[in-house]
Amino acid sequence: MNLTFEHTTLGQRVLFGSGRAAENLAAEVARFGATKVMVITSESHLSMARKVAVGIDVTLWHTDVVMHVPVETAEAARAAAGGAEIDLLICIGGGSTTGLAKAVALSTGIPIIAVPTTYAGSEATNVWGLTEAGRKTTGVDNRVLPATVVYDAALTLELPxxxxxxxxxxxxxxxxxxxxxxxxxxxxxxxxxxxxxxxxxxxxxxxxxxxxxxxxxxxxxxxxxxxxxxxxxxxxxxxxxxxxxxxxxxxxxxxxxxxxxxxxxxxxxxxxxxxxxxxxxxxxxxxxxxxxxxxxxxxxxxxxxxxxxxxxxxxxxxxxxxxxxxxxxxxxxxxxxxxxxxxxxxxxxxxxxxxxxx
CATH class of the missing domain: 1.20.1090.10 (Dehydroquinate synthase-like - alpha domain)
Known part of the structure; x- marks a missing residue:
């Protein structure tokens, strides 16, 4: 094998522990020193998300999550974050939820803490995707890479x-x-x-x-x-x-x-x-x-x-x-x-x- 290659490892903090999502999330929010926190989650995950975020002061809950992140959905989330002067995004859910947080970060640079509830993997990539008029556009930007991922396998037990x-x-x-x-x-x-x-x-x-x-x-x-x-x-x-x-x-x-x-x-x-x-x-x-x-x-x-x-x-x-x-x-x-x-x-x-x- 030719071992001449170039490799980039993305910088990201990972906290992994079953049953520890709430504890780890609260510690990360404190570490960031955030004062205006926006939690992005779907309506179906809202009850779970409230339990995970029980230890933090949430400024804004945002539940308008749509598969493949339509541009209109992204713009609404960006406006909500700007209006509330958000300085930290937390996404709790699957790939669509993470994708929406990335769409906000792409235009604002606000850091993300991701709490995945599926195995989609979007939380560990710097890839974003937006859909407009039936066409999905993807790109790479380090602004959308979540700064921290909080993994808790217990949160995936509800996944059918x-x-x-x-x-x-x-x-x-x-x-x-x-x-x-x-x-x-x-x-x-x-x-x-x-x-x-x-x-x-x-x-x-x-x-x-x-x-x-x-x-x-x-x-x-x-x-x-x-x-x-x-x-x-x-x-x-x-x-x-x-x-x-x-x-x-x-x-x-x-x-x-x-x-x-x-x-x-x-x-x-x-x-x-x-x-x-x-x-x-x-x-x-x-x-x-x-x-x-x-x-x-x-x-x-x-x-x-x-x-x-x-x-x-x-x-x-x-x-x-x-x-x-x-x-x-x-x-x-x-x-x-x-x-x-x-x-x-x-x-x-x-x-x-x-x-x-x-």
Whole structure:
């Protein structure tokens, strides 16, 4: 292996402990010396968020959270923060909640403390995303990287099994994309492979007993590793596809990533033998796609985009939008024809190993 590479590690404080979210959050707010705190959370998480924030003085509660962060939603949150002279943002919830806090930080520079309740991983990246007129735009800016992440696996116990599976597989997608992303390097790969191992173990434990914290801790740990590796390696083919499917067709984030992942892995793996071998080893299987399919089958994972609102007539538009965004260094050349075949396979839940990619 050629060990000549450039790697950037993002600076972030992480506090990890089950049942300690309220304690750790209060300590962090005190450390920041903040006097005007805005908590961003969804209506569905408001009761949980109040318990987590019980030890701090909250100036403003903001619950207007929308999937894929529409520009209008972001502008409303920015105006609310400005009107209340907020000096610290706290987001408590999943990826959409974190995404909204990032949208505020992007234009204001206000620091963020993130308290995740899913395995989305947005809390550990400097990537932001906004949707306008059916188009999702993403970018990288260190202002949106949360200064502190407070991880508490007990907060994910309320996440239903099906969403836990989808969210965890979204994290696996971060790992796999990190193995061939635009800035992939050996450090990213080491984090990603350990992330895949931890996520596979944790998700199987959650499936066996959703009420136990052990599997939740492993999955949350794996999700963090996944996000750190992804933040460094950059967005690969998988995420370029899913950003279009989410922003243009309003498909649910986690389920879309879970359904598309086997197709991207089956497409790229033959052209990336080292990444394929390391993924297979992390999954405890002879081949990466075999291991992933076995895991998805055990978890009863999402496997067909048609179940979430995608239709055949959307394939051509998706191809047109995705194709120019595929990174130049993707392991395998991507054409309109093979991308359409991939998306059609994911639409119908076809066996990804049976696609020919002509």
């Amino acid at each position: 099994l099906d969403m836990s599976v989808a969210s965890g597989l979204n994290a696996v997608a971060h790992c796999i994309d990190s193995l061939w992303g635009p800035r992939a390097d050996p450090i990213n790969a080491a984090l990603a492979v350990e992330g895949i191992r931890a996520l596979a173990e944790g998700l199987r434990l959650i499936k066996a007993d959703p009420s136990a914290v052990t599997g939740r801790e492993q999955t949350l740990y794996g999700a963090y590793l996944a996000a750190v590796s992804f933040a460094s390696a950059g967005s690969g083919m998988h995420h370029k596809i899913c950003h279009v499917l989410g922003g243009t067709f309003n498909l649910p984030h986690a389920q879309t990533h879970a359904a598309v992942l086997p197709y991207v892995l089956a497409f790229n793996a033959p052209a990336a033998p080292e990444a394929e071998a390391r993924t297979a080893a992390a999954l405890g299987s002879d081949t990466a796609i075999e291991g992933l399919q076995l895991l998805c089958g055990e978890l009863d994972a999402p496997n067909a985009l048609k179940d979430y609102g995608f239709a055949l007539e959307g394939v051509a538009e998706a191809v047109e939008l995705v194709l120019p965004a595929i990174p130049a260094g993707n392991p395998r050349p991507v054409s309109a024809a093979n991308l359409a075949e991939l998306l059609t396979g994911a639409l119908n839940g076809a066996d990804p190993t049976n696609l020919t990619y002509t």
